[in-house]
Amino acid sequence: MTGEFECLVGSGRLPERLRGGVVAIGNFDGVHRGHQAVLERALEEARARNVPALVLTFEPHPRTVFRPDIPLPRITPAPVKARLIRLLGFDAVVEQEFSREFAQKSADEFIDEVLMRQLGVGHVVTGFDFHFGKNRQGDPAFLVAAAKSRGFGVTQVEAFSDEGGEIVSSSRIRTLLEAGDVTQAAGLLGYRFTVESEIVHGKKLGRTLGFPTANMVLPNDAVLHHGIYAVRLRRANGDLHDGVASFGRRPTVESEGEPLLETYVFDFNGDLYGEVCDVSFFGFLRGEEKFDGLDALLEQMKHDKEEARALLAGVRPLSELDVRLAFERRS
Incomplete structure (x- = not known):
């Protein structure tokens, strides 16, 4: 790496030290194992040339611009990506x-x-099916020919398949998350599905029941099935805590409510209000239910806690990226 990491909005203000690098291009929603095959190839090319390694991505996702009437759940909002x-x-x-x-x-x-004037690319890495320009007129062959005439290189990476021979895609992962299958989704991501948000005040009902929760409001385009999950909460200082989380509208205590992620953090008594924390999902325990009163809810919450503890006791890292994400310090 050439120095401190930079996240730049728009390609017109690129520092001189980052020009002439290797640029991986794509939407990369999820940064899943298929994306990582493209990204790792870009890193290899950058190391071989001793030049900066950059990613060019697009915000908002192009599908939301062309089809605003069809919601597109995001696996990784821009900051997480x-x-x-x-x-x-x-x-x-x-x-x-x-x-x-x-x-x-x-x-x-x-x-x-974009590529020549704003980024000054030396080499471009894309997926095998990358198209660009008005009406998707730029295809892989067009890019190769254009690069040759302009003096930069191109590497195109073939589709990445999982152990079952199926291509890893963002749409597959969205489908899994919408069904609550965070375990299979993690296998395709190469790390545990993670959300990031500020801890906000709730109605504090959990505190009165002996289960105080750290509450997060997720983006409207978040993709996750309503239910109960075994999770780990990570503070900005890197502290990591096991827990059990509920994502949904709390049907036992509210007739209608906005979706909220409520995480009961094991063995923690501190104040998290105002902190931006991560929650990573390790297993789906059950769907959201409406119980016949608070006593029945409390009994189920005790069972959920023990089930989450047992599940989390046996987890192992999925990849080096999974390890880096788990132990990152952001403050």
Whole structure:
């Protein structure tokens, strides 16, 4: 790496030290194992050339611009995606604003304005199916020909398949998370699905029941099935705590409510209000239920706590990225 990691909004203000590098291009929602195959190849190319390694991604996701009527759940909002990219070893991520105006750029304009003038690329790494420019006119062959005439290199990485021979994709992972299957999703991500948010005040009912919770409001486009999960909460200082979390609308105590992630942190009595914390998901315990009164709810919560403790006692890291994410200090 060339220095401190940078997250840049827009490609027009790239520091001189980052120009001439290897740039991986893609949406990379989830930064899953298929994306990591592309990203690791970019890192290899950058090391071989002794130049900076960058990622060019697009915000918001292009699908939300072209089809705003169809919600697209996000696996990794931009801040989480940038963190994962940094933990992989990149020098910078450039978040190119994607709009209908930007989508009207021709393939040649994208190459000349963004890649050449703004980023000064020395080499580009993409997935095998990367298309760009107005009406997706720029295909892999177009990129290779354009690069040859402009003097930069191109590497295209084939699709990555899991151990069962299926291609790893963001859509597969979204489907798993929407069903609550965080275990299979982690196998495709290569790390535990993680959300990041500020701890906010709730109604403090859990405190009166002996189960005080750290509450988070997740983004509207968050993808996760309502239910109870075995989790680990990570503070910005790196402290890691096992816990059990409920994500949903609390049907036993509210007739209607906004979805809330409520994490009961084991063996912790401190104050987390106002802190930005992570919650990583290790296992789905059960779906959200409406109980016949608080006594029945409390009894189930005790059972959930013990089940989560047992599950978390046996977990092992999935990858080096999983380890880095688990022990990261952000303050």
